[in-house]
Amino acid sequence: xxxxxSAAAFLPQCGQVRNMATLKDITIRLKxxxxxxxxxxxxKMVAAAKYSRAERSLKPxxxxxxxxxxxxxxxxxxxxxxxxxxLIIGVSSDRGLCGAIHSSVSKAIKSEIAKLSxxxxxxxxxxxxxxxxxxxxxxxxxxxxINCKEVGRKPPTFTDASVIATELLDSGYEFDQGSIVYxxxxxxxxxxTDAKPLFSLDTVASSENMGIYDDIDADVLRxxxxxxxxxxxxxxxxxxTTSEQSARMTAMDSASKxxxxxxxxxxxxxxxxxxxxxxxxxxxxxxGAAAL
Amino acid sequence: xxxxxxxxxxxxxxxxxxxxxADAPAAQMSFTFASPTQVxxxxxxxxxxxxxxxxxxxxxxxxxxxxxxxxxxxVVTVFNDDGSSTKYFVSSGSVTVNADSSVxxxxxxxxxxxxxxxxxxxxxxxxxxxxxxxVSDEAARAEVLISMEASEAxxxxxx
Numbered sequence: 001x002x003x004x005x006s007a008a009a010f011l012p013q014c015g016q017v018r019n020m021a022t023l024k025d026i027t028i029r030l031k032x033x034x035x036x037x038x039x040x041x042x043x044k045m046v047a048a049a050k051y052s053r054a055e056r057s058l059k060p061x062x063x064x065x066x067x068x069x070x071x072x073x074x075x076x077x078x079x080x081x082x083x084x085x086x087l088i089i090g091v092s093s094d095r096g097l098c099g100a101i102h103s104s105v106s107k108a109i110k111s112e113i114a115k116l117s118x119x120x121x122x123x124x125x126x127x128x129x130x131x132x133x134x135x136x137x138x139x140x141x142x143x144x145x146i147n148c149k150e151v152g153r154k155p156p157t158f159t160d161a162s163v164i165a166t167e168l169l170d171s172g173y174e175f176d177q178g179s180i181v182y183x184x185x186x187x188x189x190x191x192x193t194d195a196k197p198l199f200s201l202d203t204v205a206s207s208e209n210m211g212i213y214d215d216i217d218a219d220v221l222r223x224x225x226x227x228x229x230x231x232x233x234x235x236x237x238x239x240x241t242t243s244e245q246s247a248r249m250t251a252m253d254s255a256s257k258x259x260x261x262x263x264x265x266x267x268x269x270x271x272x273x274x275x276x277x278x279x280x281x282x283x284x285x286x287x288g289a290a291a292l
Numbered sequence: 293x294x295x296x297x298x299x300x301x302x303x304x305x306x307x308x309x310x311x312x313x314a315d316a317p318a319a320q321m322s323f324t325f326a327s328p329t330q331v332x333x334x335x336x337x338x339x340x341x342x343x344x345x346x347x348x349x350x351x352x353x354x355x356x357x358x359x360x361x362x363x364x365x366x367v368v369t370v371f372n373d374d375g376s377s378t379k380y381f382v383s384s385g386s387v388t389v390n391a392d393s394s395v396x397x398x399x400x401x402x403x404x405x406x407x408x409x410x411x412x413x414x415x416x417x418x419x420x421x422x423x424x425x426x427v428s429d430e431a432a433r434a435e436v437l438i439s440m441e442a443s444e445a446x447x448x449x450x451x
Contacts, residue, residue, distance in 0.1 A: 048387075057329065059331070060326060060327075060328070060329055060330050060331040061328060061329075062382070063324065063326045063331045063334050064326040064327070064328055064331070064398060067324045067326055067396040067398050068396070068398055070324075070388065070390065070394065070396050071360065071388045073388070074390045074391065074392065074394070075390070112389055157328075158328040158329075158400065175415045212358050212391055213359050213360055214357040214358060215347075215356045215357075215359055216359065220346065220347070220360065220361065220362050221360065223346075223362040223386075224360050224361075224362055224386050226385045227362070227384075227385065227398075227400075228386070231328075231398060234328055
């Protein structure tokens with residue numbers, strides 16, 4: 001008999017523990033999710049404004065960038081296969097919450113490094129953006145040449161690109177060829193990680209098609225190459241920022257949608273719990289059983 | 293009959309040799325002129341362009357010899373197909389003439405000439421000249437010299 005009453009005494013307690021949330025818990029959770037939804041909505045608005053500005057300035061930058069690379073395409077300059085020193089410029093930014101922007105650039109760089117190291121070449125990386133540094137320094141720390149911070153807060157200018165190029169040229173790393181990995185903007189909802197080639201002075205000077213270009217001395221070619229390097233970096237920066245802002249816009253949009261869904265579900269649970277509490281109190285009052 | 297065939301075979305090569313320069317391709321130039329923030333011409337067809345380069349000023353017409361040049365501060369004049377011309381002031385940059393007669397003129401900064409003010413340019417020039425006297429550091433000296441060269445070019449272009 002004792003055993004039976006003690007068993008009966010245990011059961012209600014288990015039932016109470018399983019009743020997951022009191023009204024207070026649900027209210028707290030609801031309030032915090034509503035705040036998060038406000039934040040993600042405002043981040044989406046900000047990203048949308050920055051995106052429209054970035055896209056407007058991307059149009060002339062694209063013409064400028066394709067003009068800069070026209071020489072390399074028309075003269076079909078190809079880097080010789082046996083050169084050893086490579087350079088990869090990865091363009092990203094400092095801020096997160098933008099979907100797969102940073103990780104896609106980092107993945108492309110890692111696979112490129114694996115391929116080149118497997119072929120015995122020496123590779124160095126220039127990181128534009130703190131997030132990229134964070135993703136790469138643990139596994140490929142010894143390949144990193146330059147890190148750039150404070151990227152992504154303001155729209156990139158030609159001056160930023162020239163600062164990066166100056167640092168790269170001053171670093172003393174004589175690369176033979178390289179590529180710049182960036183996110184090419186395709187549309188509001190899509191971007192693609194792309195790589196454009198960079199050539200060194202020697203490669204361009206000794207390329208066979210350069211013979212048709214008249215009256216070029218070494219000084220002019222060196223100036224031209226440095227200017228072209230800045231142009232390509234500028235082009236990569238512009239495309240990257242536009243892709244980043246559009247990705248952030250979509251990410252924050254889906255975050256807001258998820259938050260609204262959670263709010264709806266929690267509101268239903270809240271109402272059900274509220275009705276359950278009221279019903280329980282009524283039953284207690286009606287049946288005259290007081291909780292001691 | 294044999295003579296006729298013989299004549300025909302002789303005639304055809306002669307026709308081929310009679311091809312003249314007017315048939316040569318690239319009678320049009322595809323001109324792209326842009327700065328990082330603005331596009332002035334995109335693959336447009338123009339008659340002639342005068343550019344100021346480090347090795348001197350020269351004019352580019354369609355079917356110009358391919359070349360690469362670096363620009364110096366000065367005036368770029370574009371002669372359109374209809375005969376009108378527009379002038380722009382460029383600070384620096386590069387010009388590429390390719391074998392297919394496409395020209396890419398990339399300027400670091402470029403403005404139409406009529407948006408520049410002569411009095412401001414003269415004031416800048418005097419300021420730069422006075423700074424040149426006082427400066428000693430190599431990098432600062434180079435900056436002042438560049439600013440002087442640019443201001444002089446602006447003043448010369450506007451006068």
